[in-house]
Amino acid sequence: MAGEEFAMTFIYPVDSNKAHPLPLSPDYKSSIKRAPNKPLIPMRHTLSELTGPVYGHETVREGDNDLTTQHAGEPIGERIIVHGHVRDEDGRGVPNSLVEIWQANSCGRYVHVRDQHPAPLDPNFTGAGRTVSDASGYYRFVTIKPGAYPWGNHHNAWRPAHIHLSVFGYSFVTRLVTQMYFPNDPLFPFDPIFNSVPDEKARARMVSSFDLENTKPEWALCYRFDIVLRGKNATPMENH
Amino acid sequence: MQDSVKPDGITPSQTVGPFFKYGLTPTGDYAWNDAFTSSTLTPDVTGDRIRIEGRVFDGAGVAVPDCMLEIWQADAQGRFADPQDKRALPNASFRGFARCGTDKDGNYAFETIKPGAVPDPDGKPQAPHILLAVFGRGMLRHLYTRIYFSDEAGNSADPVLALVPADRRATLTAVREAGKPVYRLDLRLQGDDETVFFDV
Numbered sequence: 141m142a143g144e145e146f147a148m149t150f151i152y153p154v155d156s157n158k159a160h161p162l163p164l165s166p167d168y169k170s171s172i173k174r175a176p177n178k179p180l181i182p183m184r185h186t187l188s189e190l191t192g193p194v195y196g197h198e199t200v201r202e203g204d205n206d207l208t209t210q211h212a213g214e215p216i217g218e219r220i221i222v223h224g225h226v227r228d229e230d231g232r233g234v235p236n237s238l239v240e241i242w243q244a245n246s247c248g249r250y251v252h253v254r255d256q257h258p259a260p261l262d263p264n265f266t267g268a269g270r271t272v273s274d275a276s277g278y279y280r281f282v283t284i285k286p287g288a289y290p291w292g293n294h295h296n297a298w299r300p301a302h303i304h305l306s307v308f309g310y311s312f313v314t315r316l317v318t319q320m321y322f323p324n325d326p327l328f329p330f331d332p333i334f335n336s337v338p339d340e341k342a343r344a345r346m347v348s349s350f351d352l353e354n355t356k357p358e359w360a361l362c363y364r365f366d367i368v369l370r371g372k373n374a375t376p377m378e379n380h
Numbered sequence: 381m382q383d384s385v386k387p388d389g390i391t392p393s394q395t396v397g398p399f400f401k402y403g404l405t406p407t408g409d410y411a412w413n414d415a416f417t418s419s420t421l422t423p424d425v426t427g428d429r430i431r432i433e434g435r436v437f438d439g440a441g442v443a444v445p446d447c448m449l450e451i452w453q454a455d456a457q458g459r460f461a462d463p464q465d466k467r468a469l470p471n472a473s474f475r476g477f478a479r480c481g482t483d484k485d486g487n488y489a490f491e492t493i494k495p496g497a498v499p500d501p502d503g504k505p506q507a508p509h510i511l512l513a514v515f516g517r518g519m520l521r522h523l524y525t526r527i528y529f530s531d532e533a534g535n536s537a538d539p540v541l542a543l544v545p546a547d548r549r550a551t552l553t554a555v556r557e558a559g560k561p562v563y564r565l566d567l568r569l570q571g572d573d574e575t576v577f578f579d580v
Contacts (some may be wrong), residue, residue: 154579160393161520170395170518173439174569180523180579183540186500188511188526189580191462193452193477199415210411231386240415242403251410252399268403268412304397306404310464312452312511313580317522319394336520337392345391368387 150371152185152313156229157370159345161336168332169293185313192311195238197272205271207241207283215265217246217284221354221362222320225277226307228371233277239367240270240306241281248287248301257289282360288327300327300334309369320365321347393521398446400515405448405481418480419491420453422473427456427493430561432527432554435486436514439570443486446517450479451490451527453510458496494529500539507534507541514567514577523577527565530555544576551575 163175208215222241226234244250244267247259251266265284273279286301302319309315321334325347328334337343348365355362402410407417421429432451436444453476454460459467461476474493482488497505510527528535530553535541541549551573554563567575 152580156390157521157579159389159391163520163523165520168395168518168520171520172518173442174444174516174518175439176523176574176577177439177570178574178576180577181543182579183543184501185580186506186540187460187465187498188452188454188506188509191452191460191465193475194462195415195475195477201413227387229387229390238415240404242400244399250399251402253409255399266402266411268406268410270415304394304400304403306396312513313524315450315513315522316391316393317396317515318391333394333520336394339389342389342392345387345389346394366387366391368390370390 149374150228150310151374152190152311152370153372154182159337159339159342161338165332165336168336189313190311192314193308194236195308196236199238200270200272205269205279205281207265207267207269207281210266211264213264215245215262215284217262219282219360220285221280221282221356221360222303222348222365223278223280223354223362224365224367226273226279226309226367226369227277228310228369230373233273234309234369235273235275235277237273237277238270238308239273239279241283241303242268243283243303244286244289246284246287248289259287259289285322293332298327298330300325300331305367307367307369310371314369314371316367316369318346318367322363323347323350395517395520396448396515396522398517400448401481405479407481416477416479418478418489420451420474420476420478420493421491422475424472425455425474425493428561429491430494430563431489431491432510432563432565433487433489434554434565434567436482436488436567437486437569441571444516444569445482445484445486447482447486447488448479448515449482449488450477450513450515451492451510452477453492454495454498456493456496458498497534504539505534507532507538509538509540514569519569523569524580525567525575525577526552528553529563548576
């Protein structure tokens with residue numbers, strides 16, 4: 141460690157990164173010219189890697205976690221609650237972590253100017269939201285269930301419905317951008333992005349679970365999605 | 381209590397995709413506000429104000445118009461705006477983080493300050509550097525690299541640059557333009573002049 145001025149309690153094992161996809165996943169065509177050919181260079185973490193941006197409630201406005209109330213009217217589609225905890229690898233909640241989301245509308249159309257999928261835009265839905273996890277790591281969004289949509293990767297390619305998430309965590313090396321999927325999607329076996337994650341158990345960690353207990357009667361279905369970031373206690377419990 | 385459950389691993393990364401702009405870098409083009417900008421500058425920040433700019437290319441030499449870049453850096457005294465760095469100044473408004481998207485020609489630019497030297501794990505100084513994370517369609521996980529500065533004598537003794545083959549160090553070194561506080565660094569995601577990326 142860099143000395144007493146730096147009292148870090150977390151370590152970030154590089155082994156944990158094995159859960160991630162390899163950079164080159166040839167079935168995902170866009171990766172072919174954008175994945176490095178040369179091996180990544182290993183290095184020890186320094187203060188630069190072990191620290192990270194701290195953004196809290198000042199970054200988020202009241203209501204930014206409700207994507208159904210950003211316009212004059214209500215968006216079309218199935219209203220849902222998406223909630224869960226941001227956690228570290230030991231299962232502890234990660235407090236005050238910024239969570240940003242973006243997604244297609246209920247018809248599978250993004251508001252992005254480059255999305256030309258012939259499905260309607262919804263004037264009452266942008267599809268962007270953000271929130272900050274609370275002291276226990278808990279976060280919650282209200283949104284519309286996104287639709288599946290076609291893409292040009294291969295013949296008859298369709299992305300399973302998903303919500304994009306961007307999370308910060310404790311350090312710059314815990315930074316995570318991922319996608320949350322919905323349970324039992326029939327498109328899973330055919331999606332090269334979902335299947336770029338080699339391990340089946342790791343893929344399952346990208347799939348939310350239906351949460352009947354927190355489903356609001358007469359109002360919205362609920363899905364639970366825990367986001368697990370890198371980071372373990374520097375002194376593992378088994379040593380105690 | 382949910383907190384007693386030990387996860388069986390971390391959540392895997394997935395690509396940021398082609399459509400992140402309206403959520404992560406709207407910059408006035410969409411009905412959403414920006415949490416971050418391409419500048420780390422705050423009114424009270426001290427240090428040399430600089431601009432870092434360049435272009436991003438893929439393995440075919442084609443400009444990448446849909447990358448998102450994020451930087452993380454120390455202040456001019458080499459302190460991070462993170463309470464985990466016990467030397468951080470609690471009242472300083474400098475945050476050390478910025479985000480931008482590339483434009484249609486693959487251009488990016490950050491406005492920031494020249495960071496100070498940061499110690500390595502043995503307490504030896506590293507040359508001034510900025511961490512850079514690169515996200516994009518086709519990139520299933522973001523890549524980490526570092527930006528060093530061509531006019532820093534400390535580069536030759538930097539312990540991280542020393543891990544990099546000498547003929548690849550230029551891919552990490554932003555080159556100062558004559559007479560201007562502007563540094564240029566192009567990123568190449570793949571190929572002969574591929575940018576050095578780190579396994580962190």
